[in-house]
Amino acid sequence: MKIIINGAAGRMGQALRTSVAEGFRAAEVAALVDRFAAEGDILPSLSDFDGEADVIIDFTNHAATEELCEYAVKRSLPVVIATTGHTPEELEIIKTAARSVPVFHSANMSLGVAVLCDLTRRAVRMFPEADIEIVEAHHNRKLDAPSGTALMLADSVLAERSASRLVYGRAGQAKREKDEIGIHAIRMGNVVGEHTVYVSTDTQILTLSHSAQSRSVFAEGALVAAEYVISKESGVYRMDDVLRG
Numbered sequence: 514m515k516i517i518i519n520g521a522a523g524r525m526g527q528a529l530r531t532s533v534a535e536g537f538r539a540a541e542v543a544a545l546v547d548r549f550a551a552e553g554d555i556l557p558s559l560s561d562f563d564g565e566a567d568v569i570i571d572f573t574n575h576a577a578t579e580e581l582c583e584y585a586v587k588r589s590l591p592v593v594i595a596t597t598g599h600t601p602e603e604l605e606i607i608k609t610a611a612r613s614v615p616v617f618h619s620a621n622m623s624l625g626v627a628v629l630c631d632l633t634r635r636a637v638r639m640f641p642e643a644d645i646e647i648v649e650a651h652h653n654r655k656l657d658a659p660s661g662t663a664l665m666l667a668d669s670v671l672a673e674r675s676a677s678r679l680v681y682g683r684a685g686q687a688k689r690e691k692d693e694i695g696i697h698a699i700r701m702g703n704v705v706g707e708h709t710v711y712v713s714t715d716t717q718i719l720t721l722s723h724s725a726q727s728r729s730v731f732a733e734g735a736l737v738a739a740e741y742v743i744s745k746e747s748g749v750y751r752m753d754d755v756l757r758g
């Protein structure tokens with residue numbers, strides 16, 4: 514499997530290059546691309562590469578979505594979008610591209626978080642009266658808040674409680690209402706990614722938690738996703754699909 518790595522100079526791009534160099538899933542680099550760090554063997558734009566490739570893996574910035582999707586469709590290449598923080602317009606662009614090519618889109622490439630989403634749904638179903646609060650922590654260079662993963666977890670809650678609404682942090686006079694799903698973002702140091710869902714009744718608290726120990730969990734997950742998506746028809750795929758096999 515030959516991969517175009519978009520965002521090759523970034524934290525995740527580098528983690529991905531390391532996993533490939535270590536031989537994970539026998540992946541090979543087709544091209545390295547990074548808009549803001551063109552140097553050495555890194556190309557400044559996807560359009561600079563027309564060589565052989567099987568899949569694109571994107572760990573860049575949501576603003577890259579249009580160019581990424583245009584390139585994937587033009588070259589009929591499957592794409593793994595691991596970038597987070599997309600606007601509603603960019604999500605539409607992704608959906609449109611998925612009519613032509615297979616698109617694997619997940620804000621979190623770890624299998625552990627896919628399990629956490631599943632457990633969250635089950636817990637929310639079991640405790641319909643519970644207060645739900647989601648807390649995430651990341652390193653101090655992260656651009657978007659709350660994290661895409663926290664929003665994925667919120668979607669898992671909303672799947673069971675469609676009448677609830679998201680409340681981002683609280684300050685001042687902010688008494689909790691029953692229909693709130695609280696989301697809180699902590700930014701500090703070098704934290705790779707921590708996500709906790711609290712499911713609290715008045716008599717017990719169920720705490721569901723995932724802690725990424727290294728960026729390689731996302732890099733390897735993205736490679737598993739790439740392997741999964743290259744044999745698929747056009748459409749949108751998620752980690753759930755991989756878990757189901």
Ligand code: NAD
Pocket residue numbers: 519520521522523524525526546547548549550572573574575576577594595596597598619620621622623731
């Ligand atoms: P980073 O800032 O370290 O790296 C991003 C890289 O993308 C930079 O080198 C930058 O120059 C490059 N870039 C930005 N815009 C570009 C464009 N238009 N075209 C090509 N390259 C471009 O960030 P990071 O920590 O590596 O994270 C990258 C993205 O991946 C973020 O959105 C982050 O939230 C997301 N992320 C997702 C997962 C997951 O499991 N899905 C895990 C970690 C990070």
